[in-house]
Amino acid sequence: MIPAVRNPGASPAVPRSRLRAGDTLRTAGGSLRSRPWRAALSALGIAIGIGAGVAVLGVSASSRAALLSELGAEGNLLTVSAGQDVTGAPAPLPDAAPGMIARIPPVQTVSAVGYVPGLLVRRTAAVPALDSGGISVLAAQTSLLHTLGGQVARGVFLNAATIHFPAVVLGAVAARTLGITRIPPGTLVYLGGQYFSVVGILRPVPLAPEIDEAALVGFPVADAQLGLGGHPTEIYLRAQPDQVQAVAMVLPFTANPALPEGVQVSQPSQVLAARAQARSALTGLFLALGGVAVAVGGIGIANIMVISVLERRPEIGLRRALGATRRQVVAQFLTESALLSAMGGLGGVLLGAAATVGYAVSTGQAVVVPPGAAGGGLAVAVAVGVVAGVYPAVRAARLPPAEALRFLA
């Protein structure tokens, strides 16, 4: 039997077709660069969507950062207020409560206020009682401003001297209600049957809005001239940030050992944080709109890629003739689509960051562009690009090379 001689030396094994990752990227980039306007326009949809998303997240992060700086970041302020006993009767806090609370080791500062009931604050005695505007009178300690982290807008706060005299500091809302914006010497308000000198006006205190609507006087003068009797009705305190919950637990027993259930403890920073959360519901809506824009952008890219595959049939045929496998054709078009979308994503991130900066600067907030939003935006863009590219890329790869070459360039 004659052995079949199979082409001696004529068929050295042909190595596989290989396309380096860098070459895939370069090829895709070159194709996009050859039609820059088309690339820019088809990336625009993605850019708008990602930009909206980043801007919304950036604006809300900036707002949150501003809020947190208002809260003093740690949110370690606690308030203790007089509640009711089991029968519903008022349960006033003992006079010794502030001192007792100050002795809890993690407590940093304590300040008490006492509500002086039944007093109206008016500009002059001639203003009818009905028009008093609901300003309450609170006896305050000199440490109040420091404990709340509040600031004086005009004048000064109560000090060791003025707490003994008929001097008053107005909360921001109270001052506005009374029509007092500046305090030249001799500015008076009428309360409790006599005139008090206005020594200061506070800036708004977001953690304790009740202070904004109050007129603050010293405890000694309130006891002596307004009949308060020294009872604190509300105590503000700051604890070490990591001990806030532990302090909150022991506060009722410390403040009023005889009637702990008559003590209310709250953490105003939590209330504010909850309010901030509610505001971010709107963020969700805008993010959803951004998502719709990204989806529409992705469909646009898929469209452009389908057209591009049709136009470039000769190129596809050529690449197949030069040794490209189907898989390499898929890789090229997928990369092109992903690159296109990534460009849109990058543009969107820049757009969104610019919008955030614009918003934050115009509202005087710190600029915060969350890195997660930027990175996430890019990742979403690339993912959308890959998904959008699948159909066109598979179409390109399925094109038989001989058929592809029959189309004239």
Added chain:
Amino acid sequence: MIARSAAGHAVTSPAVLELAGVTKTYPGSPPVTALAGVDLRISPGERLAVLGPSGSGKSTLLHILGTLERPSSGAARVAGQDVADLSDAELSAVRGHRLGFVFQQFFLLDHLDAVSNVALGLLYRGGGVRERRAAAQAALERVGLGHRIRHRPSELSGGERQRVAIARAVAGQAAVVLADEPTGNLDSVTGAGIIDLLTALAQDGTAVVVITHDAEVAAAMPRRVEMRDGRIAREQP
């Protein structure tokens, strides 16, 4: 060429491309038979013209020789290997490593300069960029375009474009260059230059197959095959 093996059996020298009883029928109503039984053998370094009117099956022949299409029946062998035994990816590799193509429409990418277009011929072999560009530059110099490497196709004349395409086909030292009407879009003087260039390539062992309907172009090649109705009607010599 006939060689004798040690055992004394006749062994023909290896063919770079070989068709045996190849037919190609395209489905449709009625089905179109483009090739109706073609036997063809191309030896290393051979220069062959495939001549015939349009519709005679020349282009299909070239596509099957170039493994861009598979025969409906019969065998097509590249370096002795039947394409029927090769997967689509393996055929791609065969094209990338052993075959070079030159087309009537040049098929150069407009956004790439000459050297990049030539380097494209080596892209799917997985070599480094620098290596590919060096080989591309050498190929451009071989076709007399060493001074045009940075020019884009739109800045080149038709003849220059076809020479870039030839450089692309030969940059990787293909065993066979298949040229489909390479002079079809060129005037006769330029076309003659292209044919000279292609025949010169065969000097270094590359087989050249030129498909043409132009008898004058065919006459420049030492071996001619005339196609008619999907068959080889005449062969010279």
